[in-house]
Amino acid sequence: xxxxxxxxxxxxxxxxxxxxxxxxxxxxxxxxxxxxxxxxxxxxxxxxxxxxxxxxxxxxxxxxxxxxxxxxxxxxxxxxxxxxxxxxxxxxxxxxxxxxxxxxxxxxxxxxxxxxxxxxxxxxxxxxxxxxxxxxxxxxxxxxxxxxxxxxxxxxxxxxxxx
Numbered sequence: 001x002x003x004x005x006x007x008x009x010x011x012x013x014x015x016x017x018x019x020x021x022x023x024x025x026x027x028x029x030x031x032x033x034x035x036x037x038x039x040x041x042x043x044x045x046x047x048x049x050x051x052x053x054x055x056x057x058x059x060x061x062x063x064x065x066x067x068x069x070x071x072x073x074x075x076x077x078x079x080x081x082x083x084x085x086x087x088x089x090x091x092x093x094x095x096x097x098x099x100x101x102x103x104x105x106x107x108x109x110x111x112x113x114x115x116x117x118x119x120x121x122x123x124x125x126x127x128x129x130x131x132x133x134x135x136x137x138x139x140x141x142x143x144x145x146x147x148x149x150x151x152x153x154x155x156x157x158x159x160x161x162x163x
Contacts, residue, residue: 033090035147074149
């Protein structure tokens with residue numbers, strides 16, 4: 001795109017015509033992950049100072065400034081503004097990236113690293129059950145509300161927050 005070298009680097013800085021022209025010249029791929037799994041990963045990476053998952057969730061819910069690590073996806077990737085060509089779900093990376101490479105005319109098998117996302121899905125299911133059981137009914141409801149647009153925009157049907 002002709003203005004790629006311009007100072008403006010955020011999509012919101014371009015007018016609608018420029019945005020449409022720029023986005024039309026790229027294949028747009030969005031990688032998504034269940035918001036509850038994102039919270040668990042953030043907690044396990046030590047991004048909060050809380051001793052328990054429940055207190056970490058309360059910090060997230062009480063925080064006035066939403067950290068990128070747990071910010072709702074719809075506010076990060078703007079799926080209503082950007083018409084993504086592909087949405088790749090965590091848990092299916094190898095299959096979906098193989099499909100993308102095939103569509104691009106590239107040899108999928110030799111270019112893909114070994115992904116473990118589908119192999120750890122059962123671990124996340126167990127971990128999610130454990131972590132979710134630590135939360136109060138109010139916290140569960142507040143989290144579902146906090147991530148309501150993500151849950152509506154993406155097929156997280158097995159998410160604990162979907163209930």
